[in-house]
Amino acid sequence: MRELLVTGGCAAFLVLYLLVERLLLAQNARSIPLRICVTGTRGKSSVTRLIAASLRDAGFSVLAKTTGAKPVLILPDGSEKEIARRGTPTILEEKKIVKIGAKLGVQALVLELMSIHPESIFVESVHMLRPHVLVITNVRQDHLAQMGTSREDIARCFASSIPERCTVFIPQEECLPIFQKTAEKLGSKIIHVHSETFEEYIQSKEKFSSFEFEQNIRLALAVSNFLGVNKEVAMEGMEKALPDFGNLKVWTAEIGTPSCSWYFVSGFAANDPESTRLILERLREKRLFVGRKMIGLLNFRGDRGDRTLQWLEAMNEGAFSEFHRFVFVGEHAAAFKKRLKLMDKTEFYVLKKRDPGEILKQLQVIENEEAVLVGMGNMGGIGENLVDYWDNIGKRYDI
Structure with missing residues (x-):
């Protein structure tokens, strides 16, 4: 009997604690x-x-x-503070951010949702944050184990983040039927952002401090315009925005003896083959590959097996055949090479070294002419270390 009372008391306390936490979160969010x-x-x-x-x-x-x-937490003055995490990140992190926002008395909170499971994204957006404005950037195949293997499955997952009476911005070409259906059911409004929208302002994107996809600029401009911000003011603000660590970056460096001119490209954060293709198209527009050998450095993560399979499928279908060489690093590298079909003009290598300097030395043995090295696949682990290394030894190239 005593154990039953203790168990019941603990359960009641837990329910009360969770109720208080939810009320505090709602109060902070409403502020x-x-x-x-x-x-x-x-x-x-x-x-x-x-x-x-x-x-x-x-x-x-x-x-x-x-x-x-x-x-990263971006404070009201524009300064940034990296968020220190212990263990696996969870959506409970959002509760702390909302509390900070309430304490600072900010007028606006802009958050990147962190969930990839349909149930979690629903709780994070609909129950915890309750946004007035939701932006869905695109629907591409990634996190297949959690979100589903089809584009419709992934869209359904993102649709679960739509709360009641919310304004949802989405590129016209990405607006699958599930978004409209969900919005209508919840009394929310979908605003389609067309590919020609704000064309006169998009032309000034060359003023940005780093490369940015036009679609991202259009979405941000559509949201700020909806909120009453003058378009010129919005663009001026965006031009000052600091780029994310994972943004597309290019460096030049003289390496080897005798020295050769190499370009290093950080496309790691694109993750999937489709997004990586878009990056390569941009680099071709800049004629970055003219007269140089193309080397792909594909970094794998042990916890992203579905992403590894995406790359395997894409390359076995002939994607990225324009590369002269591919080197594979990280988890799954050796297994990936074994399952890869041979390409007529492309050589494949597995590098076991994890130190960026050692990796570069091995690459110089493989290729002793001018080249463009394109980092792909995953930023985590070796990718992040390579970006830091390239930033130290190279000179930033304007794209």
């Missing part, structure tokens, strides 16, 4: 007049940064958070 959440497969961190920067330049007090290559 922030404007809450904006960003979800989607790619570009979430960039769009979050662009929206926050445009609002900040318009005079809003804004707190923003990204969960990209490095999770």
Whole structure:
């Protein structure tokens, strides 16, 4: 009997604690007049940064958070603080961010959603954050084990983040029927952002401090315009936005003896083959590959087996055959090479070294002419170390 009473008392205390926590979260959230959440497969961190920067330049007090290559809290003055995490990140992190926003008395909170499971994204967005504005950047195949293998499955997952009476921004070409159906059911409104929208402003994207996809700029501009921000002011703010650690970057460096001119490209954060293709198209526009050998450095993560299979399928179907060489690093590298079909003009190598300097030395043995080395696949682990290394030895190249 005593054990039953103790168990019942603990359960009652737990229920009371959770109720109080939920009430405090709701109170803190309500104290922030404007809450904006960003979800989607790619570009979430960039769009979050662009929206926050445009609002900040318009005079809003804004707190923003990204969960990209490095999770960052962007304070109202534009300064950044990397978020230290212990163990696996959870959506409970959002509770702390909302509390900070309430304490600072910010007018707007711009958050990149961190969930990839349908149930978690529903709780994070609909129950915890309750955004007034939701941005869905795109629907591409990634996190297949959690979100489903088809584009429709993934769209259904993102649709679960739509709360009641919310304004949802989504690129016209990404608006699958499930989004409209869910929005109508919840009394929310979908705003389609067309590929020609704000064309006169998009032309000035060359002023940005780093490369940015036009679609990301259009989305951020559509949101800020909806909120009453002057378009010129919004663009000026976005031009000042600091890029995410995972943004597309290019460096040049003289390496080897005798020295050769190499380009290093950080495309790790694109993750999937489709997004990586878009990056390569941009680099071709800049004629980066003219007269140089193309080397792909594909970094694998042990906890992203579904992503590894995506790359295997893409390359076995002939994707990226224009590369002269591919080197594979990280988990799954040897197994990946064994399951890969041979290409007529492409050589494959597995590198076991994990130190960036040692990896570069091995690459110089493989290729002693001018080359472009394109990092792909995953930022985690070796990818992040390589980006830091390239930033130290190379000179940033404007793209």
